[in-house]
Amino acid sequence: MGNGFDLIALLGEPLQYSFMQRGMFAVLLIGAISGVVGCYVVVRGMAFFGDALAHSILPGVAVAYITGGDLFLGGLAAGISAAVGIGWLTREERIKEDTAVGVVFAGMFALGIAIISTAGSYSVDLAHILFGDVLGVGESDLTMIAALGVLALGATLLFYKEFLILSFDAGLAQTLKLPGEALRLLLLALVAVTIVASLQTVGLALMVAMLVTPAATARLLVRRLHHMMIVAGLLGALSGIAGFYFSYYLDIPSGPAIVLTVTVLFLAVFGLVQIRRR
Amino acid sequence: MTVKTPNILQDSPDGASCPALTVHELSAGYRGARRAIQDVSFAVMPGERIGLFGPNGAGKSTLFKAVVGLIPHDTGHISMHGQDCRTSHDRVGYVPQAEEIDWSFPVTVRDVVMMGRARHIGWFRWPRRRDWETVDALLDRVGMLAFRSRQIGQLSGGQRRRVFVARALAQETDVLLLDEPFSGVDAAAEEEIFDTLDRLRDEGVSVVLATHDLGTATRRFDKLLLLNRALVAFGPPQSVFTPEALRKTYGGQIGVFQNGERSIIVMDEHGCPGDPCE
Numbered sequence: 001m002g003n004g005f006d007l008i009a010l011l012g013e014p015l016q017y018s019f020m021q022r023g024m025f026a027v028l029l030i031g032a033i034s035g036v037v038g039c040y041v042v043v044r045g046m047a048f049f050g051d052a053l054a055h056s057i058l059p060g061v062a063v064a065y066i067t068g069g070d071l072f073l074g075g076l077a078a079g080i081s082a083a084v085g086i087g088w089l090t091r092e093e094r095i096k097e098d099t100a101v102g103v104v105f106a107g108m109f110a111l112g113i114a115i116i117s118t119a120g121s122y123s124v125d126l127a128h129i130l131f132g133d134v135l136g137v138g139e140s141d142l143t144m145i146a147a148l149g150v151l152a153l154g155a156t157l158l159f160y161k162e163f164l165i166l167s168f169d170a171g172l173a174q175t176l177k178l179p180g181e182a183l184r185l186l187l188l189a190l191v192a193v194t195i196v197a198s199l200q201t202v203g204l205a206l207m208v209a210m211l212v213t214p215a216a217t218a219r220l221l222v223r224r225l226h227h228m229m230i231v232a233g234l235l236g237a238l239s240g241i242a243g244f245y246f247s248y249y250l251d252i253p254s255g256p257a258i259v260l261t262v263t264v265l266f267l268a269v270f271g272l273v274q275i276r277r278r
Numbered sequence: 279m280t281v282k283t284p285n286i287l288q289d290s291p292d293g294a295s296c297p298a299l300t301v302h303e304l305s306a307g308y309r310g311a312r313r314a315i316q317d318v319s320f321a322v323m324p325g326e327r328i329g330l331f332g333p334n335g336a337g338k339s340t341l342f343k344a345v346v347g348l349i350p351h352d353t354g355h356i357s358m359h360g361q362d363c364r365t366s367h368d369r370v371g372y373v374p375q376a377e378e379i380d381w382s383f384p385v386t387v388r389d390v391v392m393m394g395r396a397r398h399i400g401w402f403r404w405p406r407r408r409d410w411e412t413v414d415a416l417l418d419r420v421g422m423l424a425f426r427s428r429q430i431g432q433l434s435g436g437q438r439r440r441v442f443v444a445r446a447l448a449q450e451t452d453v454l455l456l457d458e459p460f461s462g463v464d465a466a467a468e469e470e471i472f473d474t475l476d477r478l479r480d481e482g483v484s485v486v487l488a489t490h491d492l493g494t495a496t497r498r499f500d501k502l503l504l505l506n507r508a509l510v511a512f513g514p515p516q517s518v519f520t521p522e523a524l525r526k527t528y529g530g531q532i533g534v535f536q537n538g539e540r541s542i543i544v545m546d547e548h549g550c551p552g553d554p555c556e
């Protein structure tokens with residue numbers, strides 16, 4: 001009985017303050033959204049692209065940070081520019097896609113760091129952007145995260161079967177006269193929106209783990225894409241909350257705390273699956 | 279050497295039985311590139327089974343992809359039951375080569391077949407009970423109903439092809455194009471695929487099947503189509519399967535020996551002629 005009481009106190013303590021409640025709600029939402037959208041990243045083999053896109057939004061975020069503009073809009077603008085830039089470099093297959101992604105991603109990231117270093121409190125600001133600062137989630141930020149989440153999950157529901165066909169057999173999408181190129185761009189936009197929404201809680205540097213790890217864990221457990229999305233969404237939300245507490249009690253940034261949680265979960269499931277196969 | 283182009287319109291026996299698929303003077307593929315095809319004409323009558331033969335690089339896949347609209351064709355007409363196919367590609371069922379598919383993808387056998395029904399279900403909708411019933415009926419037709427909940431990668435090569443045949447049928451088509459369905463498949467599985475195709479033939483489904491196996495040519499097909507970038511010959515096996523036509527199709531890499539009534543054909547492992555195969 002005493003233990004139960006302690007646990008409640010332990011879980012309740014960080015939530016005395018409204019900014020902490022907002023932070024926890026934010027990580028829960030982000031975990032769920034990136035778990036679901038990340039399933040496409042995993043089945044389509046877009047992990048490198050996702051990582052690159054997350055890093056590429058730094059210059060937009062940096063400019064917004066310095067000028068006091070909206071971080072989400074800055075990030076979204078930079079993310080779209082990066083995606084269009086990669087598309088332009090790879091047209092007619094002049095450069096391989098992963099090469100173009102590498103060039104653009106490193107260049108944009110360097111530009112972002114250069115811009116941030118012109119600001120006074122350089123290292124603190126940079127750390128928050130790279131590794132997340134769950135305490136900095138304001139009222140309007142939470143609204144924005146929720147709105148982006150509804151957008152991403154709504155699009156996933158509405159276009160589920162088309163995205164499935166496009167990912168499994170792009171040839172069939174074309175034979176069925178589905179607008180393949182538009183669907184592909186929409187899917188990239190979904191990933192970009194998810195990354196921008198996760199900016200404050202997870203941070204850019206580790207964002208790819210939220211997209212890839214819960215989805216990869218779910219893939220080990222189920223064999224249909226929509227089941228994978230449900231499991232990945234739940235794992236993401238759970239890891240978000242667990243990471244939130246680790247961050248509070250161990251005094252580490254929220255991003256690494258959440259990412260370490262999803263990583264440990266993945267390793268545990270991977271191990272269990274290996275043992276069961278024997 | 280010029281090849282006589284069959285006159286499709288005159289070759290149709292009468293107005294009542296109009297060809298299921300008509301390909302007229304089709305040229306496709308990037309100009310000058312390997313695998314480009316030129317001026318290919320043939321007609322497939324309802325319920326007919328056509329064997330498409332030719333060396334590697336002859337343009338067999340190019341022909342199929344042009345017919346289903348995966349690559350654009352610059353000249354020629356494709357029509358189904360007399361209707362121009364530029365607007366109705368989704369009515370030709372195409373079973374791609376096995377290596378074009380990621381078999382570890384998280385989808386079940388039922389999910390794969392359901393993909394063929396995407397246009398019938400319509401935008402923004404999820405499959406309804408009626409659609410699942412249709413899918414199960416199709417799986418029954420190809421003898422794969424018992425495997426409906428398996429992940430697609432857990433099936434053998436021959437079973438995968440039959441599931442893809444069901445997916446093509448889900449497009450509500452009566453013309454199927456099968457690209458190398460026997461590669462990587464053992465003799466028993468090949469027999470099962472032919473059993474499935476026999477049953478479909480009784481239902482009036484026409485099949486064009488690309489294969490390397492000349493041994494099946496005379497027994498298994500109503501007509502043969504010999505292709506080497508251009509159409510070499512098209513017609514019933516007895517009239518097409520001549521030493522001269524085979525030499526023209528496969529170049530110097532084939533030896534044909536006449537022994538009274540019987541012909542003995544000797545070719546290298548890949549069916550490669552010297553020239554176009556590099």
